[in-house]
Amino acid sequence: MSTDDASPIVAVDVAVFTVLDAVLHVLLAMPRGGAFAGKWALPGGRVRPEESLDEAARRELAAQTGITNVYLEQLYTFGSLLRDPARRVVSVTYVALIPHGGRFQDAGSEKYAHLAWRRASRLPPLAYDHHAVVRTALGRLRAKLEYTNLVYTLLPRTFTLADLQSLYEAILGRALDRRNFRKKILSLGLLMRAGVRRGAHRPATLYAFRHRRPMMIEIL
Amino acid sequence: MSTDDASPIVAVDVAVFTVLDAVLHVLLAMPRGGAFAGKWALPGGRVRPEESLDEAARRELAAQTGITNVYLEQLYTFGSLLRDPARRVVSVTYVALIPHGGRFQDAGSEKYAHLAWRRASRLPPLAYDHHAVVRTALGRLRAKLEYTNLVYTLLPRTFTLADLQSLYEAILGRALDRRNFRKKILSLGLLMRAGVRRGAHRPATLYAFRHRRPMMIEIL
DNA sequence: TCAAAAGTGTTGCAAATACACCCATGT
DNA sequence: ACATGGGTGTATTTGCAACACTTTTGA
Numbered sequence: 001m002s003t004d005d006a007s008p009i010v011a012v013d014v015a016v017f018t019v020l021d022a023v024l025h026v027l028l029a030m031p032r033g034g035a036f037a038g039k040w041a042l043p044g045g046r047v048r049p050e051e052s053l054d055e056a057a058r059r060e061l062a063a064q065t066g067i068t069n070v071y072l073e074q075l076y077t078f079g080s081l082l083r084d085p086a087r088r089v090v091s092v093t094y095v096a097l098i099p100h101g102g103r104f105q106d107a108g109s110e111k112y113a114h115l116a117w118r119r120a121s122r123l124p125p126l127a128y129d130h131h132a133v134v135r136t137a138l139g140r141l142r143a144k145l146e147y148t149n150l151v152y153t154l155l156p157r158t159f160t161l162a163d164l165q166s167l168y169e170a171i172l173g174r175a176l177d178r179r180n181f182r183k184k185i186l187s188l189g190l191l192m193r194a195g196v197r198r199g200a201h202r203p204a205t206l207y208a209f210r211h212r213r214p215m216m217i218e219i220l
Numbered sequence: 221m222s223t224d225d226a227s228p229i230v231a232v233d234v235a236v237f238t239v240l241d242a243v244l245h246v247l248l249a250m251p252r253g254g255a256f257a258g259k260w261a262l263p264g265g266r267v268r269p270e271e272s273l274d275e276a277a278r279r280e281l282a283a284q285t286g287i288t289n290v291y292l293e294q295l296y297t298f299g300s301l302l303r304d305p306a307r308r309v310v311s312v313t314y315v316a317l318i319p320h321g322g323r324f325q326d327a328g329s330e331k332y333a334h335l336a337w338r339r340a341s342r343l344p345p346l347a348y349d350h351h352a353v354v355r356t357a358l359g360r361l362r363a364k365l366e367y368t369n370l371v372y373t374l375l376p377r378t379f380t381l382a383d384l385q386s387l388y389e390a391i392l393g394r395a396l397d398r399r400n401f402r403k404k405i406l407s408l409g410l411l412m413r414a415g416v417r418r419g420a421h422r423p424a425t426l427y428a429f430r431h432r433r434p435m436m437i438e439i440l
Numbered sequence: 441t442c443a444a445a446a447g448t449g450t451t452g453c454a455a456a457t458a459c460a461c462c463c464a465t466g467t
Numbered sequence: 468a469c470a471t472g473g474g475t476g477t478a479t480t481t482g483c484a485a486c487a488c489t490t491t492t493g494a
Contacts, residue, residue, distance in 0.1 A: 007229045008267060010299075010310050047228060049308055053299035077297045077312050079230075079273035088269055090230050092297050092310075162472080179475070180457065201472045202464040382445075399448070400484070421445045422491040 008079065008088040012057040013044030013130065015075070015137040016067065016096040017120065019154055022166045024120040026134055027104060029064060029112035035086050036127030042134070043112065044091065057094045064112055066105035070096045071153035071214070076136050083129045091128070095137045097153035100167075145171055149190055149217055152209045158194045160204040161185065188217060228299065228308040232277040233264030233350065235295070235357040236287065236316040237340065239374055242386045244340040246354055247324060249284060249332035255306050256347030262354070263332065264311065277314045284332055286325035290316045291373035291434075296356050303349045311348075315357045317373035320387075365391055369410055369437055372429045378414045380424040381405065408437060 016027035028040040043064040047056040054072065062068050072094055079090040108114045118124065120138060123131065144150055151167055165181050185191065194208040236247035248260040263284040267276040274292065282288050292314055299310040328334045338344065340358060343351065364370050371387055385401050405411065414428040 007227065008269065009227045010230060047299070047310070049228065050301070052301055053297060053310065074297065077273060077294065079267070079312070081270070081272055090267070090273065090310075090312075092299070160473085177458075178473090179459085182474080183476095184456090198465085199472085200466055201470080202466095202474080204473060380446090397484075397486085398446090399486085402447080403449095404483090418492085419445085420493060421443080422447080422493090424446060 008090045010047045011044055011089050011091045012047055012053060012060055012094060013042045013091050013128075013133060014057055014061050014072070014094045014096050015042055015134055016061070016065070016070070016098060017137070017141065017154070018098050018117065019100045019167055019170050020117060022170045024138075024170055025117040026120045026123065027065065027067075027115060028118050028124075028126070029108070029115050031127065032111060032113050035084070039127045040116075040118070040124050040130075041127035042093075042130045043115075044093075045111070047092070053092050054094075057092075057096075061096065064109045065115055066103075067096070067098060070098050071150070072096045073140075075133070075140060078129055078133065080129070091133075093133050093137070095140060097141075097150065099154060099156050142171060142173075146219060147216060149209065149211075149215045149219075152212050155209075158197075158206040158208050160197055160206060162204060164207070184219065188219065190217070228310045230267045230273075231264055231309050231311045232267055232273060232280055232314060233262045233311050233348075233353060234277055234281050234292070234314045234316050235262055235354055236281070236285070236290070236318060237357070237361065237374075238318050238337065239320045239387055239390050240337060242390045244358075244390055245337040246340045246343065246357075247285065247287075247335060248338050248344075248346070249328070249335050251347065252331060252333050255304070259347045260336075260338070260344050260350075261347035262313075262350045263335075264313075265331070267312070273312050274314075277312075277316075281316060284329045285335055286323075287316070287318060290318050291370070292316045293360075295353070295360060298349055298353065300349070311353075313353050313357070315360060317361075317370065319374060319376050362391060366439060367436060369429065369431075369435045372432050375429075378417075378426040378428045380417055380426060382424060384427070404439065408439065410437070 018025055027043065029043045031037050031039070031041055043060060045060040047053060051059065053074070057072055061070070075093045075095050077090060077092045081088065083089065083091070104115050120134065123134060126134070145168065151164065154167060155163065161182055164185065165176060165178065169175055190210055191207040192210050193205055195206045196203045197206050238245055247263065249263045251257050251259070251261055263280060265280040267273060271279065273294070277292055281290070295313045295315050297310060297312045301308065303309065303311070324335050340354065343354060365388065371384065374387060375383065381402055384405065385396060385398065389395055410430055411427040412430050413425060415426045416423045417426050
């Protein structure tokens with residue numbers, strides 16, 4: 001019995017998020033060829049025999065977009081029969097989060113003609129079932145912000161409380177009271193002062209996360 | 221290029237939970253052959269080309285244990301290189317929940333010599349990385365009980381508030397105040413009265429879930 | 441009549457919300 | 468001097484936690 005017949009192909013796909021202009025964006029790639037050439041898709045590719053799933057996700061991400069050293073988390077595995085019209089493909093999907101304005105390689109790659117950030121709330125039609133992937137990822141992201149310190153992955157090392165608040169507002173999709181927000185966040189003791197940002201107006205205190213690693217907490 | 225070389229085998233494994241004597245139990249199977257013959261494992265098997273992942277999980281569960289019509293939810297996909305010493309296998313794992321005292325076919329199946337419920341907190345050594353699977357499943361289960369009505373999957377159609385409370389206590393691993401518990405649960409309006417249970421003592425009101433389908437809620 | 445489980449209310453505390461004014465700076 | 472965003476405190480409400488006694492039944 002050949003594995004060809006009996007086992008689906010295994011692939012990984014990654015939904016990369018960042019916040020630009022206080023709005024959540026997803027990184028989309030335009031495939032050069034294949035059944036969905038010319039239609040936006042999430043970056044991804046096949047898993048190789050000698051690598052784990054996480055490794056595959058990181059490798060594909062680096063190869064297709066130049067993005068490395070990101071927060072990466074497995075999301076869900078999609079395996080319906082018709083998600084790829086050509087072949088049976090099971091896709092293990094990932095969420096990645098990068099700091100605001102995160103840069104990718106503008107030139108695309110062998111596989112993708114170009115890459116672009118698109119608003120997560122107004123996506124163009126996507127290849128495969130990637131729309132469902134992004135929806136699932138958004139749900140996970142919103143939920144996890146409420147009980148983890150994951151925002152740190154979306155912020156540069158230092159930031160103001162206003163930055164942090166607008167980030168929460170962008171992802172949660174609702175306004176928060178500034179005074180209550182500051183009280184709450186500071187009372188958690190996750191931040192430390194890290195200088196001052198001078199600008200057009202009264203200077204704002206800069207903060208940094210005490211620990212830049214995933215933790216469970218109670219917020220908002 | 222042959223798929224044999226390039227793509228791992230795809231399998232599903234299912235962690236079936238139930239509550240027996242107010243203690244969480246997992247269903248384990250004893251493989252007849254293979255690299256882990258004689259070591260307890262979670263029931264599972266390969267995904268076939270013509271079925272989705274969910275279908276594969278249900279099929280394997282039915283074939284190996286006789287269990288059908290269960291609540292089933294995808295958990296996580298495990299894909300490290302050495303989880304199966306013989307071959308590269310990516311396993312899409314599932315959590316299943318069945319009502320207390322749930323019966324399985326005692327005789328086992330072609331693949332498994334026998335089946336047994338074991339306390340989730342005191343498991344024997346398990347095959348593959350199934351220990352990690354159960355740990356992950358337990359985490360998911362505990363977390364989800366706090367914001368969904370999933371307990372209904374673990375209960376028969378009618379039950380007393382004491383039944384419900386001891387179920388929560390079993391899974392969360394801590395005692396709850398009876399009066400506060402009743403207030404909270406009843407205030408959610410998820411239950412309806414469904415008669416009376418007569419026993420050795422003062423009869424208890426029976427309740428049933430208004431809706432037997434997964435919903436998000438705020439509890440405990 | 442006794443043992444065993446079912447049922448029920450109140451009070452205190454802590455956390456969340458709502459809300460308005462002064463401050464520091466660059467232009 | 469003024470416009471702009473930064474920074475702070477209090478009063479109210481709401482939800483959670485702690486806690487003890489009475490009721491009903493079968494044995």
